[in-house]
Amino acid sequence: MGFGLVVRFVARDETAARAFDxxxxxxxxxxxxxxxxxxxxxxxxxxxxxxxxxxYELYADRQAFEEHERQPHVRRFLEERGQYLESFEATFLDEIDGKRPAARTV
Structure with missing residues (x-):
C-alpha cells in the first residue's frame, strides 16, 4: 500500500520563499x-x-520513502531548508484506498 505525507512550510519572508522554491x-x-x-x-x-x-508526496510504499530520504539531493534539501523557514509541519499518511498514478515502467 502507498505511503505519503503532506508538509506545510512557512518561509521567513518573500526572499526566503523564492530561495526555498x-x-x-x-x-x-x-x-x-x-x-x-x-x-x-x-x-x-x-x-x-x-x-x-x-x-504533497506519495510513495509506492514505506521503503520507497526511506530510499527517497537517503538520496543526496534530498539530504541537501533537508539540511539547507531551515535557513529559509519560520516553521514547518509534516503529517504522515497511510493509504486506505483511492485513485493513484499508474506504476511507471522503465
Whole structure:
C-alpha cells in the first residue's frame, strides 16, 4: 500500500520563499530522474498566503520513502531548508484506498 505525507512550510519572508522554491526545484530534478518509487512529489503555493508552501508526496510504499530520504539531493534539501523557514509541519499518511498514478515502467 502507498505511503505519503503532506508538509506545510512557512518561509521567513518573500526572499526566503523564492530561495526555498529554488532549493525545492533542485531536489525535484533528482527526484524526477532517480526515484521510481516516488509517485507524486508536488510543491504547492497557498492562495492568500504567499509565504506558505505545501508539499504533497506519495510513495509506492514505506521503503520507497526511506530510499527517497537517503538520496543526496534530498539530504541537501533537508539540511539547507531551515535557513529559509519560520516553521514547518509534516503529517504522515497511510493509504486506505483511492485513485493513484499508474506504476511507471522503465
Amino acid at each position: 529554488g532549493l525545492a526545484r533542485e531536489a525535484l530534478e533528482g527526484i524526477r530522474a532517480e526515484e521510481p518509487g516516488t509517485l507524486v512529489y508536488v510543491n504547492h503555493t497557498v492562495p492568500e498566503e504567499p509565504l506558505v508552501r505545501v508539499f
